[in-house]
Amino acid sequence: MRTHLSIIHDGAAAVLLVLIVATIATIGCSSEAVQSTPQPQSGRGGGGQNAAVPVTIAKAVQKRMPITIQAIGTVIAASTVSVRAQITGEMTSVSFKEGEDVEKGQVLATLDKRPFEAALQQAQATLEKDTAQAANARSQAARYQDLLQRGIATREQVDTMRTQAAALEATAAADRASLENAKVQLTYATITAPMAGRTGLLQVHPGNLVRAQDTQPIVTINKITPVYVSFSVPEAQLPALKRFIAAQGTLPASAIAPTESGAPSTGRVNFIDNAVDPTTGTIKVKGTFPNDDRRLWPGQFVNVTVTLTSDPNAIVVPSVAVQTGQQGTYVFTVQPDQTVELRPVTVARLAGDETVVQTGVSAGDTVVTDGHLRLVPGSRISVKNANATRATP
Numbered sequence: 001m002r003t004h005l006s007i008i009h010d011g012a013a014a015v016l017l018v019l020i021v022a023t024i025a026t027i028g029c030s031s032e033a034v035q036s037t038p039q040p041q042s043g044r045g046g047g048g049q050n051a052a053v054p055v056t057i058a059k060a061v062q063k064r065m066p067i068t069i070q071a072i073g074t075v076i077a078a079s080t081v082s083v084r085a086q087i088t089g090e091m092t093s094v095s096f097k098e099g100e101d102v103e104k105g106q107v108l109a110t111l112d113k114r115p116f117e118a119a120l121q122q123a124q125a126t127l128e129k130d131t132a133q134a135a136n137a138r139s140q141a142a143r144y145q146d147l148l149q150r151g152i153a154t155r156e157q158v159d160t161m162r163t164q165a166a167a168l169e170a171t172a173a174a175d176r177a178s179l180e181n182a183k184v185q186l187t188y189a190t191i192t193a194p195m196a197g198r199t200g201l202l203q204v205h206p207g208n209l210v211r212a213q214d215t216q217p218i219v220t221i222n223k224i225t226p227v228y229v230s231f232s233v234p235e236a237q238l239p240a241l242k243r244f245i246a247a248q249g250t251l252p253a254s255a256i257a258p259t260e261s262g263a264p265s266t267g268r269v270n271f272i273d274n275a276v277d278p279t280t281g282t283i284k285v286k287g288t289f290p291n292d293d294r295r296l297w298p299g300q301f302v303n304v305t306v307t308l309t310s311d312p313n314a315i316v317v318p319s320v321a322v323q324t325g326q327q328g329t330y331v332f333t334v335q336p337d338q339t340v341e342l343r344p345v346t347v348a349r350l351a352g353d354e355t356v357v358q359t360g361v362s363a364g365d366t367v368v369t370d371g372h373l374r375l376v377p378g379s380r381i382s383v384k385n386a387n388a389t390r391a392t393p
Contacts, residue, residue, distance in 0.1 A: 052382040055371030057334055058318050062363035065314035065356055067349070069241065069306040071285075073231030073255060077224055077298040078288075081195055082217035083108060085210040086188040089115065091218075098202050102193040102221065109218060111189040111210065120182040127175035134172045137165035197221040222298050227291045229255050229267065231304045232282035241285070242272065244308045253287045255302040257295075265295050269306050311356070314348075319355045321367040322347060331361060332368040332375055334383075340368060342377045 089111035096108050141161040147153035200220040204210055245251055256264035267289030276283045321331050329347055332340040345360030
């Protein structure tokens with residue numbers, strides 16, 4: 001019995017041993033399979049360390065670039081006049097349309113003239129009456145002077161007649177002044193444009209009574225050819241601005257609305273304020289723009305660019321080529337073996353879609369303009385725009 005149990009026990013141990021060996025063999029095969037499976041390479045290329053990353057490129061070029069100051073400005077009318085009545089009366093007519101261009105002296109509105117015409121006639125009649133009385137007084141004084149020489153009249157009577165004649169002469173002079181005033185008041189009944197310009201919204205309509213003391217104008221006229229553009233410049237840029245204005249007298253400037261496309265309006269900067277605002281650390285600057293095409297409108301915000309001078313040997317790359325990282329700004333340059341190198345650069349200034357680089361890039365270097373996200377130093381590239389030879393079209 002014991003012998004039979006020993007045989008069974010030995011057989012079970014053998015089976016267990018076979019199972020353990022088979023398991024170890026299976027695990028070993030699986031490990032070899034895992035080790036033989038190629039692992040994806042880490043990195044920003046995503047397609048393997050040797051996969052070429054498609055990019056676009058451009059050449060860094062050396063060319064003349066303007067040195068500018070950029071700011072946000074406000075358009076100001078060259079002159080603004082609020083037209084008000086100088087007398088009190090009822091408005092009878094309006095002779096212009098809102099938003100219309102008017103010339104200096106053009107009739108804008110008319111007040112009821114009848115009261116002023118009557119006042120003029122009354123002043124004229126009063127002058128004629130007092131003039132006649134003054135003439136009679138002079139005659140009387142002359143007669144009394146003759147009677148004095150003949151011993152008939154007294155010196156007192158002669159002096160009295162002379163005084164009356166002088167008083168009536170003064171009264172006639174006052175009447176003439178009143179007549180002139182009546183004429184002026186009558187001319188005020190016709191309201192004319194004090195300058196050429198563009199009219200705004202009509203504030204008072206016919207039938208309303210206007211007064212000389214009214215604060216609300218009848219209409220406002222703006223002179224919009226030319227216009228001024230006022231903007232603020234940081235005080236750090238004031239020395240350069242003053243230096244170039246002193247050398248050139250005026251500086252070229254351009255202005256364009258943020259939402260407008262096309263060429264900007266051009267003008268000249270010819271005024272710098274006499275004090276820096278201590279609150280903002282800026283100083284007011286103003287330029288004059290002819291505005292013949294009337295693209296600039298009073299009250300409008302515009303982007304202003306003032307050109308100080310130009311750099312004839314600036315190194316320029318497209319702005320999209322310049323990237324910003326933890327260590328600062330950099331570009332990817334293309335090497336002869338179609339790999340890229342990361343180069344730190346120093347940006348001097350921006351000029352629209354172009355960037356002027358002070359250090360890090362030389363003229364003729366090829367820089368990457370698109371595809372940066374998949375690049376690391378040493379990445380191999382494939383160029384999508386192989387004909388690119390310039391930084392800008």
